[in-house]
Amino acid sequence: MSVAVAVTDSPExxxxxxxxxxxxxxxxxxxxxxNLTLHDFTEEDIPSGLEVTVINRSGRGDxxxxxxxxxxxRDHAEVDRLVLGVRARSRVGKVILGSVAQRLILRSPVPVLTVRRDATGR
Structure with missing residues (x-):
């Protein structure tokens, strides 16, 4: 059993x-x-006291x-849930820009836990 998280360059x-x-x-x-950010995670970015496997972006930039x-x-059969950060978006914003989180929620082979920061930014 393991938890997966998709991390972007955003507060979410x-x-x-x-x-x-x-x-x-x-x-x-x-x-x-x-890691979906544009940089590799360093040792100080990775939480301690927890078994963490980091997958940095590879392949074509696009x-x-x-x-x-x-x-x-799919490559890590031990994963039994995915955690995603989300933010509120209008219907028009979703149609025009799409949403990685929305597509992951719909296509994920494991249950998805979505987390949203509250109004205070926490």
């Missing part, structure tokens, strides 16, 4: 990481950190992040 991505760490600690499991996350979940 950081909140997802914090929430996934708490979820993994509560369940006593490892964490699969799928690889669809949804495909990348789904592929990693």
């Amino acid at each position: 991505g950081r909140h997802a990481l914090e929430s996934a760490v708490a979820e993994a600690q509560n369940l006593g499991t490892g964490l699969l950190l799928i 690889r669809d992040p949804v495909t990348a996350v789904i592929d990693e979940i």
